[in-house]
Amino acid sequence: MRDLILVIEDEPGIVDFLERGLSAHGFDVKGANDGTAGAELALSQPVDLVVLDMMLPGRSGLEVLAALREAKPALPVIVLTARGAIEDRIAGLDAGAVDYLTKPFSLAELAARIRAQLRAASHSPQTRLRTGEIEVDLLTREVRRGGVPVRLSTTEFELLVYLLRNRGHVVTREQILRVVWGYDHDPGTNVVDVYVGYLRRKLRDANDLSEVPIVTVRSVGYRFDADD
Numbered sequence: 001m002r003d004l005i006l007v008i009e010d011e012p013g014i015v016d017f018l019e020r021g022l023s024a025h026g027f028d029v030k031g032a033n034d035g036t037a038g039a040e041l042a043l044s045q046p047v048d049l050v051v052l053d054m055m056l057p058g059r060s061g062l063e064v065l066a067a068l069r070e071a072k073p074a075l076p077v078i079v080l081t082a083r084g085a086i087e088d089r090i091a092g093l094d095a096g097a098v099d100y101l102t103k104p105f106s107l108a109e110l111a112a113r114i115r116a117q118l119r120a121a122s123h124s125p126q127t128r129l130r131t132g133e134i135e136v137d138l139l140t141r142e143v144r145r146g147g148v149p150v151r152l153s154t155t156e157f158e159l160l161v162y163l164l165r166n167r168g169h170v171v172t173r174e175q176i177l178r179v180v181w182g183y184d185h186d187p188g189t190n191v192v193d194v195y196v197g198y199l200r201r202k203l204r205d206a207n208d209l210s211e212v213p214i215v216t217v218r219s220v221g222y223r224f225d226a227d228d
């Protein structure tokens with residue numbers, strides 16, 4: 001299967017050039033002309049790597065990078081910066097980009113950097129999450145507690161994965177709404193609390209009603225307690 005590369009860049013000429021060029025190098029390519037559309041595609045499509053221009057109108061490259069780090073921490077991002085924009089490169093790497101290229105760049109070099117990052121990513125496949133007695137297989141979407149399978153709905157599964165990826169840290173209801181439901185505003189419902197309730201009950205029922213380490217942090221959100 002060809003790797004899917006998402007190019008987020010507002011200059012149509014560059015997007016077009018990269019779409020054709022990277023396709024010729026054996027990649028599937030999708031383009032987005034602004035940060036909002038780009039972040040949406042990155043989160044909704046099975047994207048393997050993102051090429052992100054730092055100079056975007058509206059939602060900046062850095063904001064997009066921050067959103068991607070939060071929702072898909074394992075997704076490699078290569079940033080494109082203007083010549084001489086050292087601060088952009090540093091900010092991009094600090095924000096979690098795996099590499100950068102300065103414009104103008106050669107297509108062959110970009111393709112080589114992409115291949116290198118995809119190889120690195122495939123050597124550290126994070127396909128399983130595990131803490132204490134809870135185990136999640138991200139490929140098969142199987143969940144077990146103490147070896148007992150737990151059947152979760154899609155939303156419950158995404159919620160569990162998000163809590164597990166942030167285990168030991170408090171996540172707010174707003175963060176959960178954004179990552180799990182894709183809302184960028186609070187709809188003013190208690191949907192998060194309701195789903196945390198479902199999740200706790202299913203995990204508890206799977207294992208003799210023993211306590212589930214999802215802690216309510218009053219008026220803030222939730223924390224999955226890490227015990228390993």
Ligand code: CA
Nearest residue numbers: 010053055056
């Ligand atoms: Ca640009």
